[in-house]
Amino acid sequence: MADELDRTDLKILRLLQANGRLSNADLAAAAAVSPATCHRRTQRLFEEGYLTGVRALVAPHKVDRGTLVMVGVVLDRSTPESFGAFEAAAAKLKFVLDCHLVAGDFDYFLKIRVGDMADFNRIHGQQLIALPGVRQTRTFFVMKEVVDNAPLEF
Amino acid sequence: MADELDRTDLKILRLLQANGRLSNADLAAAAAVSPATCHRRTQRLFEEGYLTGVRALVAPHKVDRGTLVMVGVVLDRSTPESFGAFEAAAAKLKFVLDCHLVAGDFDYFLKIRVGDMADFNRIHGQQLIALPGVRQTRTFFVMKEVVDNAPLEF
DNA sequence: GATGAAATCCGAGTCAC
DNA sequence: GTGACTCGGATTTCATC
Numbered sequence: 001m002a003d004e005l006d007r008t009d010l011k012i013l014r015l016l017q018a019n020g021r022l023s024n025a026d027l028a029a030a031a032a033v034s035p036a037t038c039h040r041r042t043q044r045l046f047e048e049g050y051l052t053g054v055r056a057l058v059a060p061h062k063v064d065r066g067t068l069v070m071v072g073v074v075l076d077r078s079t080p081e082s083f084g085a086f087e088a089a090a091a092k093l094k095f096v097l098d099c100h101l102v103a104g105d106f107d108y109f110l111k112i113r114v115g116d117m118a119d120f121n122r123i124h125g126q127q128l129i130a131l132p133g134v135r136q137t138r139t140f141f142v143m144k145e146v147v148d149n150a151p152l153e154f
Numbered sequence: 155m156a157d158e159l160d161r162t163d164l165k166i167l168r169l170l171q172a173n174g175r176l177s178n179a180d181l182a183a184a185a186a187v188s189p190a191t192c193h194r195r196t197q198r199l200f201e202e203g204y205l206t207g208v209r210a211l212v213a214p215h216k217v218d219r220g221t222l223v224m225v226g227v228v229l230d231r232s233t234p235e236s237f238g239a240f241e242a243a244a245a246k247l248k249f250v251l252d253c254h255l256v257a258g259d260f261d262y263f264l265k266i267r268v269g270d271m272a273d274f275n276r277i278h279g280q281q282l283i284a285l286p287g288v289r290q291t292r293t294f295f296v297m298k299e300v301v302d303n304a305p306l307e308f
Numbered sequence: 309g310a311t312g313a314a315a316t317c318c319g320a321g322t323c324a325c
Numbered sequence: 326g327t328g329a330c331t332c333g334g335a336t337t338t339c340a341t342c
Contacts, residue, residue, distance in 0.1 A: 005217075013217070016210035020174045025319055034327055039321070050216045055305060056170035057206045063159075063167070063308035070256060070263050087300045094307035098265075101298035102224060109224050109294060111252075113306060140263060144255035146241045149303060151209060152267060153248040154217040179334055188312045193336065 005050070008033055010154075012041055013050060017151050020054040065095075065113040068142040069120050072106035075133045083107075085132040093127060106138070117141070159204070162187055164308075166195055167204060171305050174208040219249075219267040222296040223274050226260035229287045237261075239286040247281060260292070271295070 005013075011031045015022060022030070028038035045051045060066055075082050083101065090099045090110065098111035110128075114120045120139075128137055159167075165185045169176060176184070182192035199205045214220055229236055237255065244253045244264065252265035264282075268274045274293075282291055 013210070013212050017212050018209070020208035020210040023319065024321090035319080036321085036328080037326055040326090049213055052211045052213050054174035054208060054210045055172070056167070056174040056208045058167050058171050058306050058308070059203055059206050060306060062204045063306065065306055065308055068254065070254065087298075091301050096301055097304050097306070099301040100222065100224065100296040101300060102294035102296050104292065104294040106294065108300075109296075138258065140256035140258040140260065142254040142256050142263075144241075146255060146262075147245050147250055147253040150251050152212050152214060152217065152219055152251070154212070154219055177334065178336085189335080190313080190337085191311060194310085 009041060009045060009050075012038065012045060013154075016042070016051065016054070020056075060113055064115045067114050067116050067120060068145060068148070069112045069114065070140040070142065071110040071112060071124075071128065072138040072140070073108040073110060073128075073131075073134055074105075074136040075107045076135045077133060078107070082133040086134070089131050095123060162191075163195060163199060163204075166192065166199060167308075170196070170205065170208070174210075214267055218269045221268050221270050221274060222299060222302070223266045223268065224294040224296065225264040225266060225278075225282065226292040226294070227262040227264060227282075227285075227288055228259075228290040229261045230289045231287060232261070236287040240288070243285050249277060 008031055012027065015027055015030050024039050024042070025035050027042070028035040031038055031041075033041070042051075060068075073086075075086060086108065087099065087101070090096055090108070095112050095114055096110055097113055098109070100109050101107065102109050112120070112123075114123060120141075124137070124139065128134070162185055166181065169181055169184050178193050178196070179189055181196070182189040185192055185195075187195070196205075214222075227240075229240060240262065241253065241255070244250055244262070249266050249268055250264055251267055252263065254263050255261065256263050266274070266277075268277060274295075278291070278293065282288070
């Protein structure tokens with residue numbers, strides 16, 4: 001985590017995270033450097049992996065993905081093969097936004113977006129409990145999204 | 155959810171979600187429409203709320219936010235005031251990426267990014283359990299991020 | 309009512325310094 | 326790191342279907 005980032009780099013990161021459509025000219029003005037400098041800095045931030053991409057945010061409820069569900073998963077066995085098989089299969093599911101191996105009462109936590117509860121019930125029965133090595137799942141329907149996917153503060 | 159989106163609109167949404175830096179010219183070519191049409195369509199998608207923004211993705215471990223933690227929260231009381239106070243306070247915390255009111259064994263689920271475990275322990279002791287109305291928290295350290303914040307499929 | 313062609317203008321990307 | 330120069334794309338207009 002050796003920070004080779006100066007004030008300007010940090011400013012560029014924060015500005016682009018807030019608005020990825022910012023033109024290089026506007027970005028340069030906001031970061032108080034010349035456009036040419038800004039352009040080189042930004043390119044470097046991409047090349048060195050500080051910025052991994054730029055993504056437009058689609059409103060979930062506008063494309064029939066308005067229902068959010070958190071699912072805790074417990075596996076049968078705690079072997080590397082078991083974990084590997086589960087992860088490979090879970091990562092392929094289109095409705096899985098997050099899949100994290102955790103320490104605690106569950107093995108994995110999934111964050112899932114679907115159209116509605118009926119949709120989720122079908123997916124749960126047909127795809128989630130059918131994932132390799134799943135012993136048990138616990139479903140937490142999200143009733144209110146207070147904060148979802150907030151930008152990183154640093 | 156009345157879909158007024160045709161094939162072209164969906165294509166634009168998917169392309170911009172995958173790459174928010176796409177130039178209008180490239181986007182038009184990929185969506186098989188003229189640049190003028192593409193520009194108008196894209197603008198409409200923003201104006202009508204299908205696209206809510208464009209965000210550059212910052213690599214968490216590059217800015218000292220490499221540790222991800224999920225936290226389940228149970229409140230003392232289940233009154234609207236209690237929920238409201240908790241939500242208002244939680245939404246202000248800079249390290250909270252997600253805060254969702256859920257049905258099940260917890261009242262809320264938080265997704266939190268910090269620098270390391272020591273960082274989290276400090277935050278947990280000083281800020282999380284100090285949130286209004288918190289009776290109990292359960293912490294799930296993420297040991298492996300299999301999928302994090304995958305783009306929405308629709 | 310939406311489209312695509314053309315015309316203008318501004319910014320990206322590259323140069324020398 | 327700055328300033329200038331060139332080229333390509335963003336944005337608007339307009340005729341057309």
